[in-house]
Amino acid sequence: MSQSALTKSPPEAEGVVRRAGPSAGERFARAAEQSWRPVALLLVCFAVWWVISAAELVKPYLVPSPGATLDVLTGKAGYLWQHTWVTTYETLLGFLIAVAVGVLAAVVMVYSSTVERTLYPILLFAQVVPKIAIAPLFVVWLGFGIEPKILIAVLIAFFPVVISMVTGLKAVDPEMLQLSATMGARPWQTFLKIRFPASLPHLFSGLKVAVTLAVTGAVVGEFVGANEGLGYVILQANGNLDTPMLFAGLLVMSLIGVVLFVAVEIAEMLLLPWHASRRDASATTTY
Amino acid sequence: MTMAKQYTTRTKASVPAAAAVGLSDVAVRFRSRKRDVTALREVSLDVAPGEFVAIVGPSGCGKSTLLKLVAGLLKPSSGKVRLGGEQVDGVRHDIGYVFQRAALLEWRSARRNILLQAEIRKMPPAQARGRTDELIRMTGLAGFEDAYPHELSGGMQQRVALCRALLHEPPVLLMDEPFGALDALTREQMNMELNRIWRETRTTVLLVTHSISEAVYLADRVVVMSPRPGTISEIIEVGLDAEREYGETLGRPEFRDAAAHIRDLLGAASAHD
Numbered sequence: 001m002s003q004s005a006l007t008k009s010p011p012e013a014e015g016v017v018r019r020a021g022p023s024a025g026e027r028f029a030r031a032a033e034q035s036w037r038p039v040a041l042l043l044v045c046f047a048v049w050w051v052i053s054a055a056e057l058v059k060p061y062l063v064p065s066p067g068a069t070l071d072v073l074t075g076k077a078g079y080l081w082q083h084t085w086v087t088t089y090e091t092l093l094g095f096l097i098a099v100a101v102g103v104l105a106a107v108v109m110v111y112s113s114t115v116e117r118t119l120y121p122i123l124l125f126a127q128v129v130p131k132i133a134i135a136p137l138f139v140v141w142l143g144f145g146i147e148p149k150i151l152i153a154v155l156i157a158f159f160p161v162v163i164s165m166v167t168g169l170k171a172v173d174p175e176m177l178q179l180s181a182t183m184g185a186r187p188w189q190t191f192l193k194i195r196f197p198a199s200l201p202h203l204f205s206g207l208k209v210a211v212t213l214a215v216t217g218a219v220v221g222e223f224v225g226a227n228e229g230l231g232y233v234i235l236q237a238n239g240n241l242d243t244p245m246l247f248a249g250l251l252v253m254s255l256i257g258v259v260l261f262v263a264v265e266i267a268e269m270l271l272l273p274w275h276a277s278r279r280d281a282s283a284t285t286t287y
Numbered sequence: 288m289t290m291a292k293q294y295t296t297r298t299k300a301s302v303p304a305a306a307a308v309g310l311s312d313v314a315v316r317f318r319s320r321k322r323d324v325t326a327l328r329e330v331s332l333d334v335a336p337g338e339f340v341a342i343v344g345p346s347g348c349g350k351s352t353l354l355k356l357v358a359g360l361l362k363p364s365s366g367k368v369r370l371g372g373e374q375v376d377g378v379r380h381d382i383g384y385v386f387q388r389a390a391l392l393e394w395r396s397a398r399r400n401i402l403l404q405a406e407i408r409k410m411p412p413a414q415a416r417g418r419t420d421e422l423i424r425m426t427g428l429a430g431f432e433d434a435y436p437h438e439l440s441g442g443m444q445q446r447v448a449l450c451r452a453l454l455h456e457p458p459v460l461l462m463d464e465p466f467g468a469l470d471a472l473t474r475e476q477m478n479m480e481l482n483r484i485w486r487e488t489r490t491t492v493l494l495v496t497h498s499i500s501e502a503v504y505l506a507d508r509v510v511v512m513s514p515r516p517g518t519i520s521e522i523i524e525v526g527l528d529a530e531r532e533y534g535e536t537l538g539r540p541e542f543r544d545a546a547a548h549i550r551d552l553l554g555a556a557s558a559h560d
Contacts, residue, residue, distance in 0.1 A: 173388075173390055175386045175388060175390045176390045176392075178358075178360055178384070179384055179386075179390055180407060181360065181378045182358055182360070182378060182379065182380060182382055182383075182384050183380065183403075183404055183407040183408060184378075184380040184407065184408060185407045189406075189407050193392075193403065193406065193407070194392065197392070197394050198392070198393075272394070274393050274394045274435055274437070275393070275394075
């Protein structure tokens, strides 16, 4: 992956090209410039929503007005916050366990093809079995606490972590590995100095998928049997035909996913500045 | 440069016992499911310490395989490979390797890419830093030591790879089409610099290349290989002084004769193929 720059380099008699990456300020300005469109689209959606409910095109108990939803968000902020915290806690714990177990599993699988062949069918099976279908089983096993929610979040987030990490660890330049062999590198040196850092860009793309899936996992767990969390809030609101509360719950739930996703992106930018600047450069290609 | 000066007259291949690299009757066969492929056969070559040997030949003649044998990254099916008087038996650490692609670590600056060699070998840090500074000056990387690979041109990236390969002062430097991905002008400049660096370091160099002029300009001897199964068809003594001014050298009759002869050999080989 490090070699694409070589072929991209423009011919230079001196062989000297210094292409500095964009500074933090420039990157922020570019992000602001690029984000006005999605923000505008979001505002349009809200406007349409407002028009629909203000003109009473749909009955209020089916689609509440933005005002009613906002009233719930502010008026019952304490109630919502309490349950948001539960769902966030389950999501984060599930995500972190999935990352730890997933990365470890990927490393073992890459270094032992026997383990890979043995584990892969089980992994695939765990991935294809619908989580919502096994969720009730986990409630039977683990009760109504946060454990089954965390377990479902782990199960659902685990797969993208393993797949991306395995891909990353295998994507290492074979010549780089030969080079480290001629340097007399021990396997752990090759892993720490070459393989692991080289796999991080792949891992992070998996983490972004995993973190949003973990929210779904936690909420699915709450749907099946819970007395707290946003999934519980939504079920309750649904039962009472309290659509403003339902909408408020949905909004907050989506917000958790977005915030966690952005947090992973920021972590990526801080940990892999070399990768972020590369990606920015290639993203601006116009042909 | 720490190597002694006794190799200044570095022309004829010396006695095999003193050879830096020795291959005797080496063959490499790859076994695939359907058939056996002979990549190399009957290859015998002795390279004197401090000598610069270029290997040219059509694609698929086993040039890169030959370098991998010397490094111990590949075992010969038959025959013997020696490096520094010892039989090669497993990956050797007393070499420097440069590939066509620079193979740099994207997350490390140029200097820290060079220092990877020192870190893995656990060289004393002060010595490694001093040697790195020296190589950065020698290869013209000064001012770019803190740049990251994606900020460097192809030529600069290859200089970093060369510094990394030379950091531990290996007695033998193996180069596998190191300038193959560079544009013509950068390539010429890298050739001139490699000639100078070789004269300064006195390292034995085995260079695989597709470029006849690169081979003749740089090498004491040029090994011409024939394709499938790869074997040495002729070894040409270039007979130029070690110090070679680029434009002047290319106009010399020795250069033109050697280049024409090699071109004939390669043309005959491809016609035969």
